[in-house]
Amino acid sequence: MTHGTELKRRPSRTRRLLSVFDGEALSPPPVWLMRQAGRYLPEYRATRSKAGGFLDLCYNPALAAEVTLQPIRRYGFDAAILFSDILVVPDALGQKVSFVEGEGPRLSPLADGKAIAALSLEGANRTFSVIAETVQRLRQDLPAETALIGFCGAPWTVATYMIGGQGSSDQATARSMAYRDPQAFQALMDLLVAASVAYLDGQVRAGADLLQIFDSWAGSLPEDEFDRWVIAPTRDLVAEMKRRHPGVPIIGFPRGAGEHAARFVRETGVDAVGCDTAMPLGQIRATLSGRTVVQGNLDPLLLVAGGARMKERVRQIVGKLGVNPFIFNLGHGIVPQTPPAHVAELVAIVRDTKQTG
């Protein structure tokens, strides 16, 4: 891998996970889990209550680094993911963001082009530098063999929260605005691409080894809108990050992309694709595996259930996808009711899939 001159990294092979981006199929595959830090861990809940609000936790580098490290200490994952949130970006752009305990994020919704025009990148770097400080601490405190993942939300997914003001099952408010006023919507996409570049650039300069772009709501758009609001802004974001940091791998996670996934990979230029729970292993094997690095895709609810059924499915996933460069993960984030002991069990099962001979 080529490394940017500003990075004082160890050679990538000390971090096993990075070898998959050199085209190696590792056995057992490297493993980390989306939302591996979070409410299912008692030590997370304790740190969070010390921090005050959720954003106070994201903006406290010592505490954010601490909760990033908690699952690494417990489970020895091959990668840590920076503790922050995709909604740090709207907050940095001047939109009011808060988190209601038990209910999720609340933003003052952007009603029209005027509200979008009032947002500003000026001052955002102050917020992003606090997040970069967390990354810097992590690079010092993490074991040398643990890769550090930086991340942001994809412009489309972040926009759905900015326009809707909260999470929703159909993203109707954002989809409607995109039809009603595509020009204003495009302006928001362009602003989010620029802000996400600044957010990710700060993370890479501070020591992130690779990046993931979360497009959690990519699945709600028809094909022409998918091209315009998922593929195009992600392609712009990836192109600018590749220009600045050609050696830093980027994982795209277009949740719900289904049939669009292979085209998403080809047209955005990502180095890896996160596959969601619903994506059939046969489709992944036929259209993605061996062409790009594949990540996924155990059902988070099977991790809650645990037991023989989980073991069987893990072996099936690794058996099918582990023959090519592959990272084991869930198909979406860990849910709060997950028993921590099941996560330990899962990691043991994945590591036990090592092919001998």
Ligand code: 1CP
């Ligand atoms: O009460 C709490 O402690 C808040 C729960 C929580 C956590 C642990 C939120 C609020 N964000 C996070 C951290 C987080 N969010 C990480 C940290 C690293 C890790 O994975 O361990 C990451 C990568 C995210 C990304 C994120 N935030 C996404 C994309 C991934 C996904 O789950 O689809 C999204 C959509 C968000 C918005 C968000 N932030 C928090 C919540 C509960 C949500 C989702 C709201 C919804 O369901 O619409």
